[in-house]
Amino acid sequence: MNLAIGECATLACLLEVAAPKPGNVHRGADFEDLKFADFLASATVIGPILDRAVVQGVGWTVREAVRSTIAIVGTNTNLGIILLLSPLAAVPRECDLESGIAGVLADLGESDAQRVYEAIRLAKPGGMGTVEQMDLNGPPPPSLLEAMRLAASRDLVANQYATGFRDIFRKIVPSLLEDCRSGLPLSLAVVHTQLKWLSQNPDSLIARKCGLETARQATEFAKQVLACGEPFSEPFERGLADFDFWLRADGNRRNPGTTADLLTAGIFVVLRERYLAPPYR
Numbered sequence: 567m568n569l570a571i572g573e574c575a576t577l578a579c580l581l582e583v584a585a586p587k588p589g590n591v592h593r594g595a596d597f598e599d600l601k602f603a604d605f606l607a608s609a610t611v612i613g614p615i616l617d618r619a620v621v622q623g624v625g626w627t628v629r630e631a632v633r634s635t636i637a638i639v640g641t642n643t644n645l646g647i648i649l650l651l652s653p654l655a656a657v658p659r660e661c662d663l664e665s666g667i668a669g670v671l672a673d674l675g676e677s678d679a680q681r682v683y684e685a686i687r688l689a690k691p692g693g694m695g696t697v698e699q700m701d702l703n704g705p706p707p708p709s710l711l712e713a714m715r716l717a718a719s720r721d722l723v724a725n726q727y728a729t730g731f732r733d734i735f736r737k738i739v740p741s742l743l744e745d746c747r748s749g750l751p752l753s754l755a756v757v758h759t760q761l762k763w764l765s766q767n768p769d770s771l772i773a774r775k776c777g778l779e780t781a782r783q784a785t786e787f788a789k790q791v792l793a794c795g796e797p798f799s800e801p802f803e804r805g806l807a808d809f810d811f812w813l814r815a816d817g818n819r820r821n822p823g824t825t826a827d828l829l830t831a832g833i834f835v836v837l838r839e840r841y842l843a844p845p846y847r
Contacts (some may be wrong), residue, residue, distance in 0.1 A: 567844055569837060571655050572617030578834035579609030579647060581846060582826060585756035588806055589784075589813025589822050597818045604639040611638050612648060619655035624670065625678030625710070627652040632685040642689040646723045646771075646827030649682070651834055654731070663835055664735045671711055671727060679710035722770045722824045731831070738763065738832030743841055750797065752846050756833070757806075758797050760825055764788035769822040776819050784820060787812060 569577065583605040586592045591600055612631040619627040631648040657666035683706040707713045714727035726734060741762055745755035765788040768781035787809050794805035813820045836842055 570617055571619065571659070571838065572613035574834055574837040575616040575651050575655060576609045576613035578830050578837055579644070580606065581752060581833050582756060582830040583609070585753045587757050587760045587826065588810035589820060590826050600641070600643060604641070604643050607638045608635045608643040611635060612644065616651055616655040619652055620658055623678060624652045624656050624674060625681030627655065629681040629685040632689050636688060642691055645686065645689040645691050646824055647830045649723050650726060650827055650831040653727070654831065654834055663839060667731050671730065674710045676708045679708065679713065680706040682710055720770060722767070723827060734828060734831050734835060738828055739835050742832055742836055746842060752842070754798060756829055760822070760829060761788045761792055763825055763828065764822060765792055769825050771823040772820050780820065784813065784822060
């Protein structure tokens with residue numbers, strides 16, 4: 567089945583948030599200020615906007631998707647997802663994503679920067695702080711790609727722009743496919759891929775909110791879970807539950823939200839390139 571781009575985007579968001587990932591909102595766990603239903607609504611409203619990304623461009627897509635999300639749920643549920651999916655959605659359908667993304671990123675102009683900065687200010691993401699160059703509170707830069715390159719060392723979403731989405735294509739997608747082909751259902755493949763990624767990469771949302779040391783603690787905890795045994799064996803499940811409890815402590819400030827954004831982008835690639843056939847169970 568050849569899904570439309572907007573359908574791929576919405577379905578990727580739904581499949582990611584439905585997976586019972588430790589520390590994140592999912593169908594069995596809400597936050598006090600963010601509910602599972604908020605993510606369902608957000609996924610639905612951004613689909614038609616992302617469907618127009620090839621024509622309207624990245625900056626317009628990011629801004630309008632953020633506007634629609636705020637209008638429907640009143641808060642930021644998906645800025646990182648929108649920032650990742652918009653360039654991917656803007657790749658012409660006749661091109662494969664990994665080769666086509668370079669052209670989309672190279673074509674980003676001043677208007678894209680203006681609209682993306684406007685969208686980020688509207689979303690008001692937590693823990694952003696200030697920087698000396700191209701700060702979000704200052705005037706938009708002439709080059710969005712250059713701004714992302716400056717932020718790449720401290721933000722995993724920006725790093726994807728700077729590297730041509732290398733982590734998505736070379737790490738997230740292969741991990742998802744490997745787990746699915748080993749027999750895991752997609753939902754559990756998402757959880758296992760989250761752990762594998764976190765075991766090697768401190769989550770940049772945790773780092774922004776709680777500091778790099780806490781993000782590194784999450785990485786060590788993920789390693790311990792993976793060392794418990796076979797995926798979703800009884801010892802593994804006990805380790806996963808302990809990790810989930812630790813991440814949800816401190817008012818959910820240890821939420822590995824950037825990792826969730828990367829997973830959504832990986833699922834989008836899997837759907838758009840038809841690496842897995844439906845039903846996506």
